Amino acid sequence: MISINASSNWHLECGQGVYRLKPRKPQKKGWFVLDISYTGNISPLVNPVVKLFLVTGEPAQTLPLIIHADRLRVIFLAPEPLTLLEVQQADALQTAASLRFRLYRRAEFVALASMMWAVSRRDARKGISSIRVYAKSRARYKKHGFSGYLTRLFKEYYLVDTHRLEEADIYQSYIAKTEHRSQDSIQSTLTSLGYQPVISVIMATWQSDLRWLDAAIQSVLQQSYPYWQLCIADDASEQKKLIELLNHYKKKDSRIRVTFRYENGHISAAQNSGLLLATGAYVTFLDHDDLLAPNALLAVAEALQQQPRPLFLYSDEDKIDGTGRRVNPHFKSDWNPDLLCAQNYITHLMVVERAMVESVGGFRVGVEGSQDHDLALRVTEKLPPALIHHIPQVLYHWRITENSTALHADAKNYTSSAGVAAIEEHFKRKNQDDVMVQPGLLPNTYRVLHPIPKPAPLVTLLIPTRDRLDMLKPCISSIIEKTSYKPYEIIILDNGSNEPQTHLFFAEIQAQHEHIRVLSYDKPFNYSAINNFGVAHAQGTIIGLINNDIEVIQSGWLTELVSHAVRPEIGCVGAKLYFDDGSIQHAGVILGIGGVAGHAHKYFARDAHGYFSRLQLVQNLSAVTGACLLVRKEVFEQVGGLEEDHLTVAFNDIDLCLKVREAGYRNLWTPHAELYHHESKSRGRDDAPEKQARFQREVAWMIARWGAQLNSDPYYNPNLTLQHEDFSIRLHE
Structure with missing residues (x-):
């Protein structure tokens, strides 16, 4: 109407x-x-x-x-x-x-x-x-x-x-600027390749639109890398012209192999029939209406020259609209296992050593709709991160059609239940039967619920303050009134409060709550030193760094953070924080933005999906803010705690997270722990000359200590901007 x-x-x-x-x-x-x-x-x-x-x-x-x-x-x-x-x-x-x-x-x-x-x-x-x-x-x-x-x-x-x-x-400009390769450059690259494996492209067809199928096959024929096979399995189509087209291409190029199934078995069975035709060292997968970029397989071959040689690779991708225009590029994170359990962010182009695919039994019947996600989980769970490689180039083009998941995430409703089953079985194979999986906040996303050990570990929440009862009282009250997790203790770290009502509040709160203590730290303000002092007095096995301008929103916030902090592979865990108006203050930290680091999706609306739904998904990130950060005490002490000498105010949380990552742990951010952060109201603005000078010294120290890593955040993408926090395309930087 x-x-x-x-x-x-x-x-x-x-x-x-x-x-x-x-x-x-x-x-x-x-x-x-x-x-x-x-x-x-x-x-x-x-x-x-x-x-x-x-x-x-x-x-x-x-x-x-x-x-x-x-x-x-x-x-x-x-x-x-x-x-x-x-x-x-x-x-x-x-x-x-x-x-x-x-x-x-x-x-x-x-x-x-x-x-x-x-x-x-x-x-x-x-x-x-x-x-x-x-x-x-x-x-x-x-x-x-x-x-x-x-x-x-x-x-x-x-x-x-x-x-x-x-x-x-800008994306059209990006394409023009980054993707052109001359024939001389291509030939030079081909000549330089010491390892030239055959890459088998697996395609399943069924009642395909002949226009798009022909274009898909042509995109393989036009590859600049010549060492490929195209293995097509038709899943009992009844279209005479489709069969004629496949036979035509089979005769046209000996690298094209075709098998015709006599009984329709759906996508997993058809893909497995295609795998039986493959003899290449590596296999990749092309949907019957999508396209490979002209240099896709060449880029894969280039990546396979590195040592150790990857066994699982994936690339960035985009979509093709009804006019043939390329839109909506997805510039992906490097290997991000917690994100993969929340969403199949890998999708296309996925390339796997054929022996690995065969060792896990190929595609599984019963998870159709999430068969690619399931295969990615079953392969990567057997591999060390060093053998998983992300190629930050757009090598695959999804075609947007009326019923395509490229257009509507809910176009195939059965994919969600199949995805839940695939992730549940992933954890069962890892002997984590007590992990639960449920549909996520958005279609085709998932929430993984990790168990809390019994008995639940004691959490020590450290809250530095200097007076400012207008901030501290709501912070403490919200924790007491809205936190369902038990047990926890609160240590208020008093950094020189001198107002009588503050000391009266300290006396009252300790008398009323035996799990709240006030410790005096009578030295000049040094955020790192204050919290290190607090950790030394903490009784909990998990430490929570909490700003005095934090306010709890929902009862399960601490349960969610603890459920990840207790995982042996996880280091620092961060929450979703909002400004007073409900817009995003913190959704994880991206290295390199503004020179050192910036908050992902800052100022986005509270209910925004974010870049490819990342505002609604648990994921690994390089760092999270110390305004609300949980970490096991043993990990905090293992890396030497917060840097007291050089980072007294800024970036100490980033430095901590990078030390934790360097020690072999994954840091994590979750959208399922939500709090308000009335940012910087307790300390005031850093616009005084002496504060600016201190800030510049801390910036210089961070760059000297972590410079190389600040320029290449593995959980971001080199094609995205370092000037803003909105995941826009990096073009003229």
Whole structure:
């Protein structure tokens, strides 16, 4: 159903992917808002940007409309009377159950306020303070006058609302900049390869669309690396032309092998039939409607030259929309075992030593829909991390079709239950029968519930403070009132409090709660030294570093953190922290952002999915913030605790996490432990000259100590930005 607001002076006409709004009577120039709301599923990956075309007496303008959760909205200025509005590239809206167009005027000052708000939010995401935003606005207003200022604000507003348009265009620039290889370069690489294994490409077909199947086969034939096999198993298709096409290619190139199954067995059985044809040292998998990048197998062969030689490899990937345009690149983490148990982030291109695939029995019948995920788990659980290799290049293109999981995560509902079964059996093979798996917060994601030992370990929560009862009391109260985990103790580390009411509170809280102690640390503020002092007095086997400006939200936060901290392979564990307004303050740390490190997804909305759902998934990360961090006491002491001499205020938590990682543990972040972090309110801003000088010394020390690692975070991707915390593409850095 398509409608336009009843009082509208506009007439709506619908065409193929185009909606035209024509005025019933002349429309004066001025500010307008176009709001398109919809219900039902839409297909934003088909065309992520919808364009608004304005026809006036002036030269026509084209402006982007960005698809949000359930609406498109844009503010625009008509400098002359409007004669036509045309919403173009709207194919994505064709699948909506209903559409409602609302077009209305806005007073200039209201439009101005809306745009200023959007620009300030953008600047906040970049770390620009509101004072600087205000100062910049005043300077521009003074220099250019109201009209000039408005023009510039309008342009800045579109920089905000065209983020996804920019991303789409940036990706095309990325492709042009990074993927071209000359024939001379390719030939030189081929000549230099000391190891040139045959790579068998396994493909299953069934009732395939011949257009896409032909393109898929052509993408193999066009590989720059010549040492391949294409092993096709048709799963009892009834299409005569499909069989003819497969036989044609079988005769055309001896590297193509085809088998025709007489009984339909579904994807796992068909893939296994394809594996029986393979003789290559390595195998990879291509869906019958997808494409390999032209240099995909060459990139794999290059990666196989390293020592030790990988036995399991995977690459980045993207999607192809209905117009043939490449969109939605997924630049992946390096080996991330906890993320793999929360989501099949590996998907394509997955390359495995054929002997390894055979040793685990190939694809398992019964987990269809998650057969690739299941195979990845069964192979990688047998391998040390050194033999698992991520190629940070886009080597595989998913084709977006009507029923493809590339378009809708829930297009194949059976995949979720199959994924749960695959992960459960993964832990059973590791003799962890008490691990439970349930569907995650999003389709085709999973939550793994690790058990708490019996008896449950004592947790010591260390909370440094200096007065600031307005922060400390809500922190302590929220822990006492909302924490379901037992047992725990709280040690308040008093760093020179001098207000009488603070000492009265200390006396009262200790008298009321035997598991709360106050220890005095009467030395100059040194976050590292204070917490090291606290650890020395801790009775718990698990240490929790907690800022005094933390506030508990849900009762299970400590249970979730402990369930991971007790795992012998895990080091530091971090939580999901929110600013007062509910936006993301911390969702793990990415190394290299801003020179040392930055918080992943900072300022994203509380319920945002994040980059490929990572805001909703347990995952391994290089570091987590010390504002709320759990670690086993033995691990903390093993690495020497927090760095007291060089990191008195900043980066001591990052340094701790990197030392823990260096010692062989995996650090982990979970979205299932949620707390507020009223960041830095207790210490004030670091804008004094002496604080800035101290901060720069700490930056220099971190770079000197960890420089190489700060430039290559294995849980991020070299194709993603180090300037912002939003996982955008790295192009001109």
